[in-house]
Amino acid sequence: MTVAIVTGGAKGLGKAFCEALLKRSYKVCFCDVDTDEGENTQQFLAKQYGNGNVYFQKCDVRSENDFTALFNGVLTKYSSIDLIVNNAGIIHEKQWKNCVDINLNGVIQGSMLAMDNMKHGGGVIVNVSSLSGVLPTLYAPVYAATKAAVVNFTRSWAMNPAVTQNHIRMVTMCPAFADTDIIKDIKEEQFQGKQFVAPFMEKLGIMPLERVTEGFLKVLDDQDNNGKSLIVTANVMDYATFPDPFQPANK
Ligand SMILES: NC(=O)c1ccc[n+]([C@@H]2O[C@H](COP(=O)([O-])OP(=O)(O)OC[C@H]3O[C@@H](n4cnc5c(N)ncnc54)[C@H](O)[C@@H]3O)[C@@H](O)[C@H]2O)c1
Numbered sequence: 001m002t003v004a005i006v007t008g009g010a011k012g013l014g015k016a017f018c019e020a021l022l023k024r025s026y027k028v029c030f031c032d033v034d035t036d037e038g039e040n041t042q043q044f045l046a047k048q049y050g051n052g053n054v055y056f057q058k059c060d061v062r063s064e065n066d067f068t069a070l071f072n073g074v075l076t077k078y079s080s081i082d083l084i085v086n087n088a089g090i091i092h093e094k095q096w097k098n099c100v101d102i103n104l105n106g107v108i109q110g111s112m113l114a115m116d117n118m119k120h121g122g123g124v125i126v127n128v129s130s131l132s133g134v135l136p137t138l139y140a141p142v143y144a145a146t147k148a149a150v151v152n153f154t155r156s157w158a159m160n161p162a163v164t165q166n167h168i169r170m171v172t173m174c175p176a177f178a179d180t181d182i183i184k185d186i187k188e189e190q191f192q193g194k195q196f197v198a199p200f201m202e203k204l205g206i207m208p209l210e211r212v213t214e215g216f217l218k219v220l221d222d223q224d225n226n227g228k229s230l231i232v233t234a235n236v237m238d239y240a241t242f243p244d245p246f247q248p249a250n251k
Helices: 012-023 033-051 063-080 096-118 141-158 193-203 211-223
Strands: 005-006 027-032 052-056 083-086 123-129 168-175 229-232 237-238
Touching: 005 012, 005 063, 005 096, 005 237, 012 027, 012 033, 012 083, 012 211, 027 033, 027 063, 033 052, 033 123, 052 063, 063 096, 096 168, 123 141, 123 211, 141 168, 141 229, 168 193, 168 211, 211 229, 211 237
Parallel strands: 005 027, 005 083, 027 052, 083 123, 123 168, 168 229
Antiparallel strands: 229 237
C-alpha cells in the first residue's frame, strides 16, 4: 500500500494531484480549510476510485495541531505515509503575513512532520512552489518570496543527511499559470498592481491542469531529482539550474 497526503486538495491542482495518485492506486488523504469543497471532492473521488481509498480531513496548514492530527489520522487509517504534497497556497499581498503562514510556514510544517515520519522507511516530499519561486514577479513580491523560500528550503534539506541517508526525496514544483481559482476573479488588493498580471498571462498562457499533473508525475517518477525544482510551463518541462559558486573561476 502506498499512502499520500495532499494539502489544499479540495480543488484546483491539489484535487488534480489526488486524482493522479488514485489512478496509480495510492491511498490518499487530502486536507483543506474549505470543508464544503473538501466534502464535495471527497464524495466525487470516493465514487470514482472507491470509498476506502480516499478521505478528506479538515486541516489548516497554519495550525500545528491540525497538521499533527492529520498525520496521526493517516497513520491510524493506513499505517504509513509515503508521500506528502505540500500544495496549499494563496496569493494575497495585502494579507501578506497570512500568505507567508500558508505558503511557507505550512510547507515547512508539512515537510518536517513528513521527514520525522519517513526517517525509518523513506518517502517523497513534493513542495509546490511556482514559476514565481525562480523568477521575479513584480505584481506579487510576497508571494514570490514565499515560493522562492520553498525552493531553497527544499534544496537545503535535500542535502542534509537526515534526508539523504534516510531514503527521502524532496522535490519542488514550479508551475506557471494553471487553470484554477487562484488566478480567476482576482482582486486588486491581492496584488501590487493587478494590471501587471495580464501581460504575463498573455506571454505564458494558462495551462490546463493535465499539463501540471504531467509534471507532478514526472517528479514522482524521476528517482534522481532530490533537491531539484521542476519548471512547468506550456513549453518547458525541465529542472531549474542554479549557479555553482564552488566551480573554479572562469579565466
Ligand atoms: N494555478 C496557478 O496558476 C499556480 C501556478 C503556480 C503555483 N501554484 C500553486 O499551486 C498550489 C495550488 O494552487 P491552485 O492553483 O490549485 O489554487 P486553488 O485556489 O484552486 O486551490 C488552493 C487550495 O488550497 C486551500 N487552502 C488555502 N489555504 C489553506 C490553508 N491554510 N490550509 C489548507 N488548505 C488551504 C484552498 O482552500 C484551496 O482548496 C498553490 O500553492 C499555488 O501557489 C498555482
